[in-house]
Amino acid sequence: MTEFELPPKYTTAANDLRSDTFTTPTPEMMQAALEASIGDAVYGEDVDTVRLEQTVARMAAKEAGLFCVSGTLSNQIAIRTHLTQPPYSILCDYRAHVYTHEAAGLAILSQAMVVPVIPSNGDYLTLEDIRSHYVPDDGDIHGAPTRLISLENTLHGIVYPLEELVRIKAWCMENGLKLHCDGARIWNAAAQSGVPLKQYGEIFDSISICLSKSMGAPIGSVLVGNLKFVKKATHFRKQQGGGIRQSGMMARMALVNINNDWKSQLLYSHSLAHELAQFCKAKGIPLESPADTNFVFINLKSARMDPDVLVKKGLKYNVKLMGGRVSFHYQITRDTLEKVKLAISEAFDYAKEHPFDSNGPTKIYRSESTEVDVDGNAIHEIKTYKY
Numbered sequence: 007m008t009e010f011e012l013p014p015k016y017t018t019a020a021n022d023l024r025s026d027t028f029t030t031p032t033p034e035m036m037q038a039a040l041e042a043s044i045g046d047a048v049y050g051e052d053v054d055t056v057r058l059e060q061t062v063a064r065m066a067a068k069e070a071g072l073f074c075v076s077g078t079l080s081n082q083i084a085i086r087t088h089l090t091q092p093p094y095s096i097l098c099d100y101r102a103h104v105y106t107h108e109a110a111g112l113a114i115l116s117q118a119m120v121v122p123v124i125p126s127n128g129d130y131l132t133l134e135d136i137r138s139h140y141v142p143d144d145g146d147i148h149g150a151p152t153r154l155i156s157l158e159n160t161l162h163g164i165v166y167p168l169e170e171l172v173r174i175k176a177w178c179m180e181n182g183l184k185l186h187c188d189g190a191r192i193w194n195a196a197a198q199s200g201v202p203l204k205q206y207g208e209i210f211d212s213i214s215i216c217l218s219k220s221m222g223a224p225i226g227s228v229l230v231g232n233l234k235f236v237k238k239a240t241h242f243r244k245q246q247g248g249g250i251r252q253s254g255m256m257a258r259m260a261l262v263n264i265n266n267d268w269k270s271q272l273l274y275s276h277s278l279a280h281e282l283a284q285f286c287k288a289k290g291i292p293l294e295s296p297a298d299t300n301f302v303f304i305n306l307k308s309a310r311m312d313p314d315v316l317v318k319k320g321l322k323y324n325v326k327l328m329g330g331r332v333s334f335h336y337q338i339t340r341d342t343l344e345k346v347k348l349a350i351s352e353a354f355d356y357a358k359e360h361p362f363d364s365n366g367p368t369k370i371y372r373s374e375s376t377e378v379d380v381d382g383n384a385i386h387e388i389k390t391y392k393y
């Protein structure tokens with residue numbers, strides 16, 4: 007039997023640009039966990055979990071909140087809760103996480119057909135995009151009527167224009183459709199746009215508000231909505247094995263940054279991303295989308311850059327990348343920003359001599375680690391998927 011090898015100890019997120027999910031708990035969070043309540047949250051008896059749910063719900067101007075162990079669980083039970091009588095479909099952006107990265111949960115848990123739409127402006131769905139792709143409930147027995155629109159704010163770091171959300175909401179109400187927000191980065195949208203969370207809460211029937219990305223908590227999201235919705239979502243959370251017991255420690259850790267100056271933390275990460283976007287533009291390195299918040303999406307395809315070369319250039323400068331998406335968060339240092347500029351610049355120059363043409367679908371995430379051993383060699387063979 008082979009000796010089980012522990013992966014190398016993850017020591018810091020200061021150089022980790024693979025995702026804002028790599029943010030690490032702070033000493034203040036660890037201390038808060040030691041002082042947490044220890045009730046059974048399934049019975050609603052954990053004070054700090056209830057406090058977290060009520061705090062986030064109040065910030066989003068919603069009646070109730072539900073602590074979920076992941077954004078995926080939060081999204082999937084939200085959408086399932088809104089849907090009652092199949093056949094039905096949900097409409098979302100073709101890049102939406104609920105469609106591309108939640109393991110067909112919409113098909114399996116919700117038995118939903120998905121209508122993925124490419125935004126005509128390239129960045130975000132407009133009401134016109136939605137109206138030209140939704141399936142009306144007009145008695146035609148061939149179709150799966152659209153019951154829910156699921157939007158993401160931000161999506162790929164793009165801040166949804168408030169006026170467009172207002173237009174879409176008004177149309178949804180006129181047509182009896184529900185509106186869900188995958189708010190994995192709603193904090194980034196709020197910080198950058200100045201729109202308070204409660205204004206988003208007044209627009210969406212439900213929002214999955216992640217705590218474990220730019221907000222730096224180790225685990226979790228809070229799903230917010232009206233009381234009846236959250237009560238039913240609690241049922242689906244239990245069904246999906248998401249009822250967790252003494253979650254007070256996680257709740258207290260999440261409350262730390264919520265009670266800190268999170269806007270400044272997020273705006274700092276956005277400023278790093280904006281600086282990198284400017285750097286890329288100055289060097290003629292194409293971007294896929296506007297760097298509104300904490301992501302810079304390098305258009306590897308049009309730059310003919312090999313993602314594996316980019317990842318390895320990153321390792322050369324001891325920064326962790328996983329492909330064309332460069333993710334900033336509040337624990338990234340300015341030193342890391344300077345190093346990632348060098349890595350991207352060298353990968354771009356390399357591509358001029360060695361153009362790379364991806365021959366498969368583009369993906370932006372990979373699942374292998376880019377840990378290196380003591381000699382700086384990548385422990386896992388870099389297998390960036392196609393992008």
Ligand SMILES: Cc1ncc(COP(=O)(O)O)c(C=O)c1O
Nearest residue numbers: 027076077078079103158188190
């Ligand atoms: C836009 C978006 N929504 C939802 C999720 C799912 O969150 P989690 O990884 O906590 O399941 C992610 C990834 O973390 C995401 O990027």
Ligand SMILES: C[C@@H](O)[C@H](N)C(=O)O
Nearest residue numbers: 024025026027107371
């Ligand atoms: C991988 C994906 O699920 C994650 N949400 C990220 O953005 O990194």
